[in-house]
Every structure is written in C-alpha cells, then in structure tokens.
Amino acid sequence: MTQQARTGRLPGDAPPAPAQADRRAGLGIDSLLEGAWDLLTSMKFGVIVILILAGLGLLGSVIIQAPAGVAADPAAMNDWLAEIAPKIVPGVEFIQGIPVVGALMPTIRYGDVSGLFQTLQLYTIFDSIWFRSLAAVLTASLVACSSHRLPGLWKSATKPHVAIGEAFFTHAPQHEFISVKGSSEEIQGRVGKVLKKHHYRVVSEDDGVVHLYGDKFRWGPFGTVIGHLSLVVILAGAIVGSMFGFRDNGFVVAEGSTVPVATDDGISVELIQFQDAYYTDTGAPADYASDVVVYQDGTEVAHQTVRVNEPLRYGGLSFYQSFYGPAAAMSVAGTDGTALFEDGVPLAWSDGDSGRRVGTFLIPGSGLTVWVIGTAGTGDTVVAPGQMRVEVYQSDGTPVAGETIDQGDTVEVAGYDFTFHREMQFTGLSVSRDPGTPLVWLGSGLMIAGFVLVLMFPHRRIWGRLVTRPGGRGTLSLAGAGRRDVGSNTEFTDLVTEIRAAFTTPTGA
C-alpha cells in the first residue's frame, strides 16, 4: 500500500528480510515465532485476510442478522428464528419483488439451512468466532507490518542513502545522463536550485565524486503507519465501549411518568409529552419529539426536546429518540381506597397474533403482575377503541382475573379497583453510554489523515552523481525511483528537463 514497497529495494529502504538459511536453521519455538512473524508481515497474507473478512461482511449484509441481545438468549433466538423464517435469505423473501435474486437461490428454504446457519454462526456473523479471530489476526498483522516498516521509513526520511554506487544510475528504472559545464559548486548550485524550486530537500556528499539526493514528501509514507494503527485505535474504542459502556435500546417512559435509568448513578427520566407529526400531503412522518427532563438524584439537570437527530446528552449518557407508542394512564387502589399504583403504562410490546399493544406493571406488595392490553383498532370486539383490558396474573403465571375497562371507569379485578383514566403516548428511547467513542473518532480522524498523507503525498526521490573532469566539464547522472507510477515518471522527466535547461541557458552571473 505504500510507495516504499512499490519502489522495490532502493537505497535507503528497509533492509531486506533475513536470509532464508537463518530461518530454516532451527526447529522450535524460535522458528515458529519467526514463521508467524513472516506470515503476519506478509502483504499477501494481509490481502487474503482482508478479502475473507470482506466475504464474511458480504454474508452479513445478505443474511438477516439477529438483533443485539437476541443471540444470547436461546428462547429469544428461537422466537426470532421463527419470525424471520420466511425471509432468512433475501432470495426467498423477494421472489415476488426481484425474481432474479429469487431465481438464483430457488432451493434455499428456511428449514434446509437454518440449522446449518446457526451452527456456523451466520446469524451473528459479526460476533462469530470467524469474524472475531480474523479481525484479531488482521490487527496483529497490521501492528506487525507497521513495526516492521517503521525503522526503514524513519531511516529513509532522516538518513537517506545519498552516496550510491555508479551501477545504480544505469539500472534504475528511470535514469538520465547530462553533460554539464562549470565548477562542481556551480553545477550543484544549479541542480539544487531546480530541485528547491520544486520543494525538494537537497542533500549532497562529496567523497571524490559528488553525490546528490533530493526528495520531497518524506513524511508521506508515515501515513501508512498512521492509517494502519488508526484501525487499532478504532478497535480499542469498540472494545472499551463494549466492556465499559451501557446501552438500553428499549427504555420506555409514558407521558407524565418518571423512570430510572438502569445505571447506578441515580439518573431518571421524565417524559412531559411525546408528539408525532406527519406531512399532510403524503402522510410520511415529519417529526418525533419527546419533551424530556433528566433528574440526577431527584434534581432536574437537563430538559430538552429529544428528536431523531437531536439526542439529549447528559453526564456521559445519551438519550435518543427511537420508537413510540400508546400508553394507558392507570391507577390501582385497594378496596379500602388506599392508592397502590398510579402511573402511565407504556404498551411497549405487541401481541403478534391479535395486533394488540400490551404493557405490564406490578401491584406493589401483592406479588401480582398486571397486563394492560390495548385495542387492535376499530374492528376489535374484545378491546374496543376507548377501552383497555386488564389481566392479572400471579408471579408464577397463573391467571387470576381479567376485565375490560372503559375510559374513565373503575372496575374491580382480583380484589383491586382498577381505573383506566385515559390513553396517552409513551416514548421509546435508546439510552447509552459509550466511553469508547472518543477513541473511535480519534482513530477515524487519524485514518483519514493517514490515507491522505500516504496516497496523495508519495515520497518523491531523485539521486544524482556528478563526476567532474579537469577543464570544467563533467557528467551528471540522475536516477529516479518511479517505476510503474506514471505520475512519478513525469515528475522525474520534468525535473530532468528543467535541469537540462538550466545548463543550456547561458550563464548569467
């Protein structure tokens, strides 16, 4: 990926790899380590690993992936598998939509492949052993490559090989000979002037023969190292995030309720109001807005309208607008009139078969769980619009009683007075704290900077060898490092042309 490797073995480059003979000398841990090192620093190996990762990524974008958290829970995973059964492979789901894709995979059916896919961890590719170990190998490889290359890059930038043997000037991929006139200093001055005009650094050595060296963008190749190591920084950010981060993608609050965040730092969130707006002409959603107050140990610390592109950030936590739905304002009282529960109940789940929205709460001190079931719409005969159904269960799941309540009514269920005050809305927020994010952004910035540096500022080098004979005549040999890079070829030829011109124009001074 760098200019260095492309120019082959040129003066000032990293020393060649140790001789084969040395490596084969002993068997054992040393040779094993050396073999691993050779493998990790091999560009070919790197390319192969990258391509396999790309292949896995492709699978991951084609095969529907299990949502985060589902894979860890076998029951949830089974439910999810049943749910995605018809669309596991796009070919099946889209036979009507895109027949070509369907035709390509006519034989793949859920039953045939699901077990295999699960065994191969294809539903969780990015958490799979394949992906993780390959990513680890790639990381090791790019750390190895970078440390392998750094000394050579450093040497080539700071202590370039200036005095080169004559043979180089006849074998270099680009070379020219120019007949020159004048004293050695004069000639060097002219050549140096041309090079400096092109922002080259000029170094010369004199050991009887004058050696000239010019280069620019000598820090460009370091972009390789920056670009590669930035990936390690990003990866570190991801690991920090997954180890020390917090995430709740299903944080629901009904209007008027206050719900604590499941971190230990005493933060709770109140939803004042949720509003969804739609474009009148198309019916497409226009806005989802949650008016939210954040409390720290009961004290208000932040108040903001959270929108899809406007998260609320407080104390390292971020609150994002994620979803929304209906909620029921419920209250429960004992038959003696003592209020036991009064809050908004988010109907955050949906009952797959009936399409009804469902929410739940506990009656404090009773060990009873209450399910609140909303209407499925105008055609629903069990729970009509404007009604809410309440079903009470014991903690072991035994049903106790159930009633449907009209809005504003109070009904006795299982020995408690249930009141359905009104329907309202809840908001679903994603709450997260990711201490790895700064590392990810740092790595991203470094990556772009590194790539721009190495790709757009390739190290340009030119060598010269000046042999002067008595009488003020001499030969200047010039050689460049460009080989396949046509751009660098023109750079070299342009320089040579200019240097030539500098010697054909009459001496002004």
Next chain:
Amino acid sequence: MYKMSEYAFIAAIMATGLALLLYLAYALSGLRAARMQTAGTGARTGILAFAAGPRTAALGRYATILGWLGFAFLSAWLVFRTIATGHGPFANMYEFSVSFAWGILGAYYWFEHRYHQRILGLFALPVALALMFYATTIPSEVEPLVPALQNNLLLSVHVAVAIVAYGSFTIAAAAALLYLIQPEGGRWGLPKPEVLDEIGYKAIVVGFPFLTAVIVLGAIWADVAWGRYWSWDPKETASLVTWLIYGAYLHARVVRNWRGRKSAYLLLVGFGATLFTYFGNLWFGGLHSYSGLG
C-alpha cells in the same frame, strides 16, 4: 426551480447520450484508421497505434465537448434541485442516482483532462447514462424529509462525499475493464496497460480516502440519529465490504505477482461491491431505507 431542474436533467440525458454516440464514433474511426495504416505497411503483428487522424481527433473533441455539456447540465440540475429541496439532492433513490451520474461524469472528465484517454469514456459514460435512465423510471417528486434524514449538513456532506468516491470507483472499473480485455502487453491501439493501471490506481487514491470519509461521516451521523456509531446495518456493512476490497487492492497492487491483472480484477470486484452497496438497500432493508420506492 423544480421545473428548471427537470429541464436540466433532460438536457443532460440528451447531451450525455449524444456524447456517448460520438465516443463510439471516435473509437470506431480511430480503430479503422489504425487498421488501414497497418494494412498499408503490412505489419499486422505489432501493437497498433490508435491512429488519431484529423477526423478522429475532431470526433473526439466533439465527444468531449458534449460530455462536458452533459456534466454542466447535471451540475445545473444539482443546483436547481438543491434550491428546490433545500438540501443536497441526495435524499432518495432518484436524487442519489442522478447525483451518482454527475459524480461519474465529473470523475471521468477529470481523468480525461489529465490522461487524454478518450476510450475510457466508452465505458464510463454508459454507466452514467444508465443511472440517468434508471432515475427516469422512479418517482422524482420532491418529498419532505423523514425525521432520520432531517440533518441537512450531514445529509449533504455524507452523500456528496459518497458520490465523489463512487464516481472515482466507476472510472477505476472502466480502466480495469480496458486493462483486462487486452492481451498482455496491450493491443488494438487501446491505452497502454501501464497507463490504465495508473488511472485505476489514481482513481482509488482519490476514492479510497473519500469512501473512508463516507463511512466515518456515516458513523458520526449514526451516533447522532440512531444512538450508535455502528450497528451492522446492511448498507453500513456493504460499504465496509467495499472499503475492504479497495483496501485489498491497494495492498495487492504492491505484491509482486498480483500487480496488473489480479489487481484489475479486484477493481471490478470493488465496483461490484459499490453497486451492491448502492442498490442493496432496495432489497435488504435495514436502517438506510430512504429510497422512496416503498
């Protein structure tokens, strides 16, 4: 403004279509002249020089002018549509497709200006034209933005950067294709393999950092709108796959035995991944479902 943008779009299709015809005529005329030349000397085995006689050169010039005109009309479309919608015209499949075509033409003319290889136009322009024709088949109404897209700055920058990257990748693929259809050493007066290799590389030199920026900007946006910088959304993943392939290309190009043809194949694979990333959300769903195609 909406009307103006429509007119500009139609004009761009016509100009680009004509330009493509002229590029075809240019290629045929050049090849014919070359064949006549070699037939005269009796040399049939050597490398043909693509003979740019006055007629061919004139055709080439007109092709370039018309192509530039197409690019200019698309630029006008871009401006009018931006004014009409109030954001960069990148919010649905129609807008993105036309912008993609704009990116291809822009990238192509940059390379034509720099390397004077008009034959490449024969491969690049059809892609741009196909995207424009595709755009005519899908709804082009200006729709208000859904909440997730309501971030003008990031929408405009994220997708604008993507268009530069995709445009460059198209040119790289065109160069790779031209590289691969020639036997070793070059033939038929087509651009020299070294030049094509150089064009392909230079296109990636631009495209790869831009694609990196697309992904990073996407991650920043995802962090703002979706609450996490990376969620393995299919389109995200596909762009990562594309990035990996071009990354592999940059490395393969400096491996001794993988220079040349193998690297050129990777450019084609990379372009396939680019198209997959581009069209993928039409059928794999996910968070990037903004195509406006239901």
